[in-house]
Amino acid sequence: MESADLSLPKLSHWPLHIVSENNFPTAAGLASSAAGFAALVRAIADLYVLPHDPSFLSRIARQGSGSACRSMFGGYVSWEMGVEEDGSDSLAQQVAPASHWPEMRAAILVVSAAKKGVSSTAGMQATVATSELFSQRAAHVVPLRVTRMKAAIRERDFATFAEITMKDSNQFHAVCLDTSPPIFYLNDISRGLIRLVEELNRVAGKLVAAYTFDAGPNAVIYYLEDNKEWVMALLKTCFEGVPGLEDVQGKGLGEEFNIWLVKAVFGGVSRVILTGVGDGPEKVEDKSLIDEFGNPKSVAL
Amino acid sequence: MESADLSLPKLSHWPLHIVSENNFPTAAGLASSAAGFAALVRAIADLYVLPHDPSFLSRIARQGSGSACRSMFGGYVSWEMGVEEDGSDSLAQQVAPASHWPEMRAAILVVSAAKKGVSSTAGMQATVATSELFSQRAAHVVPLRVTRMKAAIRERDFATFAEITMKDSNQFHAVCLDTSPPIFYLNDISRGLIRLVEELNRVAGKLVAAYTFDAGPNAVIYYLEDNKEWVMALLKTCFEGVPGLEDVQGKGLGEEFNIWLVKAVFGGVSRVILTGVGDGPEKVEDKSLIDEFGNPKSVAL
Numbered sequence: 001m002e003s004a005d006l007s008l009p010k011l012s013h014w015p016l017h018i019v020s021e022n023n024f025p026t027a028a029g030l031a032s033s034a035a036g037f038a039a040l041v042r043a044i045a046d047l048y049v050l051p052h053d054p055s056f057l058s059r060i061a062r063q064g065s066g067s068a069c070r071s072m073f074g075g076y077v078s079w080e081m082g083v084e085e086d087g088s089d090s091l092a093q094q095v096a097p098a099s100h101w102p103e104m105r106a107a108i109l110v111v112s113a114a115k116k117g118v119s120s121t122a123g124m125q126a127t128v129a130t131s132e133l134f135s136q137r138a139a140h141v142v143p144l145r146v147t148r149m150k151a152a153i154r155e156r157d158f159a160t161f162a163e164i165t166m167k168d169s170n171q172f173h174a175v176c177l178d179t180s181p182p183i184f185y186l187n188d189i190s191r192g193l194i195r196l197v198e199e200l201n202r203v204a205g206k207l208v209a210a211y212t213f214d215a216g217p218n219a220v221i222y223y224l225e226d227n228k229e230w231v232m233a234l235l236k237t238c239f240e241g242v243p244g245l246e247d248v249q250g251k252g253l254g255e256e257f258n259i260w261l262v263k264a265v266f267g268g269v270s271r272v273i274l275t276g277v278g279d280g281p282e283k284v285e286d287k288s289l290i291d292e293f294g295n296p297k298s299v300a301l
Numbered sequence: 302m303e304s305a306d307l308s309l310p311k312l313s314h315w316p317l318h319i320v321s322e323n324n325f326p327t328a329a330g331l332a333s334s335a336a337g338f339a340a341l342v343r344a345i346a347d348l349y350v351l352p353h354d355p356s357f358l359s360r361i362a363r364q365g366s367g368s369a370c371r372s373m374f375g376g377y378v379s380w381e382m383g384v385e386e387d388g389s390d391s392l393a394q395q396v397a398p399a400s401h402w403p404e405m406r407a408a409i410l411v412v413s414a415a416k417k418g419v420s421s422t423a424g425m426q427a428t429v430a431t432s433e434l435f436s437q438r439a440a441h442v443v444p445l446r447v448t449r450m451k452a453a454i455r456e457r458d459f460a461t462f463a464e465i466t467m468k469d470s471n472q473f474h475a476v477c478l479d480t481s482p483p484i485f486y487l488n489d490i491s492r493g494l495i496r497l498v499e500e501l502n503r504v505a506g507k508l509v510a511a512y513t514f515d516a517g518p519n520a521v522i523y524y525l526e527d528n529k530e531w532v533m534a535l536l537k538t539c540f541e542g543v544p545g546l547e548d549v550q551g552k553g554l555g556e557e558f559n560i561w562l563v564k565a566v567f568g569g570v571s572r573v574i575l576t577g578v579g580d581g582p583e584k585v586e587d588k589s590l591i592d593e594f595g596n597p598k599s600v601a602l
Contacts, residue, residue, distance in 0.1 A: 170483045171433065177471050177472075182471045
């Protein structure tokens with residue numbers, strides 16, 4: 001039996017050499033750990049030929065980072081809170097695949113890649129424990145907004161999508177501020193970016209862009225491909241020369257745009273990442289992060 | 302009858318020449334208009350020998366600036382909201398005279414004397430209309446806190462006074478942020494000052510200071526005379542050379558204080574006003590703001 005074990009070892013007895021690379025600023029409130037853990041869980045599932053059902057893998061991924069459960073799916077994803085007190089039945093579900101509304105774009109404005117002062121997990125625990133407004137948000141505001149948001153995605157209704165996105169970002173940061181001691185993720189540049197998006201929508205005469213901020217000062221601006229020119233004009237006017245905007249064509253904003261708002265964010269954005277709705281983790285055969293000697297290597301991402 | 306009217310005119314037919322001077326930064330969210338309107342109403346009441354009941358004058362003063370109703374009183378004052386839909390029965394009441402707890406001090410840190418982006422009245426109307434957390438605050442949180450705060454003042458309980466002061470300041474700014482579009486009064490310096498006061502309390506091992514921010518970025522720090530050394534050490538360490546601190550004696554903070562928090566507010570405070578609990582508007586006989594020719598003159602305040 002011993003020799004048989006040696007000649008045919010169980011795969012699960014082998015140690016794993018894992019190399020991970022991330023092209024996103026880490027620990028900056030941009031869900032880089034969610035992306036990393038989703039990729040890790042999917043890679044291990046591939047290695048051991050485990051079932052690929054994203055709901056199953058989602059439960060595993062969220063043990064590494066709560067929001068990693070969302071990142072197992074592509075497209076538009078909802079993180080359902082479940083009914084169990086301990087959150088054990090909390091899981092992510094796809095609302096719609098990327099192909100349902102492929103025109104959705106996101107511009108990520110990296111305000112600061114500095115580490116967060118408060119981890120998002122510890123911060124949320126403090127908010128739940130001490131904010132006297134949190135229960136109102138959790139019990140009454142969020143459930144209605146989630147229902148409306150799912151309907152907006154199903155109907156490809158950008159105006160409603162944008163309105164809820166902005167309101168809910170602000171309310172999340174409001175309950176952070178209502179925490180004892182208060183938690184601040186937004187800074188003066190973040191607030192300047194909010195004002196810029198509001199001004200853009202005012203000048204456009206409709207909602208062409210929506211801001212949202214996670215547990216950090218960096219902005220994500222959602223927009224539809226149809227309104228790309230508006231957002232690119234904004235970025236070009238405010239952040240000319242910032243890495244990530246090299247290929248942006250087109251002209252700046254018109255005279256009616258309040259130039260003081262532009263000056264308020266000058267120099268406050270270090271990088272722009274232009275992306276869009278896409279699929280979940282993908283297996284890439286030809287881009288190993290381990291070289292032929294077993295050492296880590298970097299790949300151009 | 303005509304000649305009788307000319308020789309003995311009714312006082313109320315005479316126009317008034319009013320000169321007002323304010324030693325507080327105006328339109329900066331520091332209730333300068335409340336102080337001004339309270340002084341104006343009291344001066345006119347003196348002129349016409351009207352009843353001096355502060356509750357009566359308070360109703361008149363609040364027509365100029367809502368918070369002016371509080372400023373008619375000295376000491377510790379509560380602004381009661383009343384039960385009428387239109388706020389017509391909203392009035393201020395004295396919780397305790399200054400002599401009940403005369404040890405209360407306030408350091409006002411003027412972060413920026415720039416005009417507010419949003420008037421506090423317009424801002425509050427927008428918050429009531431659009432914040433989905435405001436009703437929870439108004440109906441459930443504030444009434445309990447007001448009751449606890451009055452008890453804390455009656456019992457001269459600084460720890461409770463400080464806890465409620467800080468929590469309620471944060472929650473006020475939270476519902477401002479939950480407004481659509483969001484209202485920002487705090488800036489990065491304000492947030493830095495919050496962190497400084499938290500650090501001071503941590504190093505002191507008890508609540509020696511409490512911050513609060515009204516509709517602007519400027520901080521008011523409350524402390525008791527007994528803990529003056531702690532607050533003066535903080536101010537001296539952070540704001541040496543800033544106008545208003547010329548007479549502050551004593552040493553800086555110890556080594557255990559996190560120096561990075563000090564650096565975060567460096568250069569962000571332009572003036573410090575050291576004051577304390579006091580009486581309401583006072584008639585000053587010897588300091589007229591009108592000279593013998595009827596022209597305005599300035600008095601050293």
